[in-house]
Amino acid sequence: MSQEKIHQLNILLNNVSVGILICIEPDRCIFTLSEEYIQNTDRPTLTLSLKDQDSEELKNVLWKSNVLLPPYFSNLLPEGPLRKYLAELNHLNAQREFYLLETLGADLPGAIRVIKGDDIQEIPSHVKEERLAEQQDASIEQRLRFSLGGIQLKFSAIMDVTGGLTIPAEGIGGSWIAKLASSQLTNIPENEYSMLQLAGLVGIEIPEARLVKTASIENLPPLPPDRSNTCLAVKRFDRSEDGERIHIEDFAQVFDVLPDKKYTKEISYAYIAATIWKFMGEDSLKEFIRRIVFNIAICNTDMHLKNWSLIYKDKITPQLAPAYDLVATFPYVKNDELALKLGDTRLMSEVTLHTFKKLVLAAKLPEHIVIDTVNETIAKFMSVWRQNNTQLPIPAFVKDSIEGHLKKVPLFW
Secondary structure: OOOOOEEEEEEEEOOEEEEEEEEEOOOEEEEEEOHHHHHOOOOOOOOHHHEOOOOOOEOOOEEEEEOOOOHHHHOOOOOHHHHHHHHHHOOOOOOOHHHHHHHHOOOOOOOEEEEEOOOOOOOOHHHHHHOOOOOOOOOOOOOOOOOOOOOOOEEEEEEOOOOOEEOOHHHOOOOEEEEOOOOOOOOHHHHHHHHHHHHHHHOOOOOOEEEEEHHHOEOOOOOOOOOOOEEEEEEOOOEOOOOOEOEEEEHHHHOOOOHHHOOOOOOOHHHHHHHHHHHOOHHHHHHHHHHHHHHHHHOOOOOOHHHOEEEEOOOOOOEEOOOOOOOOOOOOOOOOEEEEEEOOEEEHHHOOHHHHHHHHHHHOOOHHHHHHHHHHHHHHHHHHHHHHOOOOOOOHHHHHHHHHHHOOOHHHO
16 A cells, blocks of 8 residues: 655644644645644734634634545635636646635735644655646746635735835735726726725725736736736735735635535624624624615625634734725626625615614614614715715716616615
């Protein structure tokens, strides 16, 4: 019987050792916390999922998986076209997540760092051969080695004092994200920029954002054809002004859900609300409710588990991270179905104040906080919308869509 070959990745939060992720060939993955991390009483928080719901003490875990990584690590990797793009640039099989994490581990979301450990055996030739052959133009010399969540094509970027963006060598180290236009969906950068600005005016915490000319971005790799000349630049809230990594995690990680289950029927907005109320309190709960109302107003049907995140500014205590991926989706996907269940429905056309009262009951929340926040946000949104919808670069078809949508949602009558 041949000896099993084991590869090791050391997992750190900034410079704090958290644990070890190993791959037993071909694709059996196991993660364990380090004894150093377990015994550290001042340890930074890796994930809220490791806190006992009753005692809030650390749970020691042994995460196991095959081919795909355990959900926490799988959610650090890009999805869809972005994953395919980065995998091909690095000659990897996009489905073999351990090797993808190993390659992209120098610049992951939040404060997670992945460092290759000493393998028990060298990577055998048959594994190397399974990695995809080069498919890109031979003139592409750089290998982009960063990971950003989501499926939209995007790059980590550095902004200089004049406001110009540059993609750093190997894509590592930028404090901005350049989100490129879609070749299928018209005016996505203008749509998202405008929705972010509206959200900020409503009182929702947002990152700094601006529209830039794609052609002005320095060191941008060759792109697929039919890309717009405009992209959206968003400042990363998981990086400080001096480049320090600030830890974040999305709610797919919190609830231990794989990325392809981010629209799961098993978890509703009540689950998120209850978690926020338990661990973060009134201010974060109000912000969560504010964002739900706002996303219903603009008909954003894509607020799944990965589009809600926590941030650990003090390295230990969770807060709701700034809002992101705010897009009026109805002009592109003709349905008004929420990504997750709210109260007893997923249809925005059925949402009323009573729907939020059902959320209150399901999540065991203070009713007055939730209902007052709903009413305040409705009034604020309608005022902001009337005053600003002609001032922002909202495409006409998006504006018309929102206007028509608001007339169909009883919450706004």
